[in-house]
Amino acid sequence: MPKENENFFSKVYEVVRQIPYGKVTSYGAIAKHLGAAGSARMVGWAMNASHNLPDVPAHRVVNRKGLLTGKHHFKGTNLMQQLLESEGIAVIDNQIQDFEKHFWHPGKS
DNA sequence: ATTCTGACGTGGG
């Protein structure tokens, strides 16, 4: 059986790192996948710590509404949106267009 | 130790 000795943060990084190009997911989806449903805030906290990690595209992780709630935590004010648009994702007023269409479900490599 | 806040989510209205 898959052991889950890794820390919660490590798991979050693992999942986020697997997000394919041009796709996005939500904190809750990740939290739920990790079995920490309800503690989606911890996922966001993990993302905060992920700033040191190079392969963790935090810009591909948004809230359940597809809103770029964390854009303020990036270097620039529009860096997150710019990155998403660069991947073919339309973003208007911090809101991802066709969010469901670009949504990526955790666990699917 | 207590209190508040926070990159969220869910449920009820």
Added chain:
DNA sequence: CCCCACGCCAGAA
């Protein structure tokens, strides 16, 4: 879809 209240865990003051 909106708004309001609560739950969740970790960290800062």
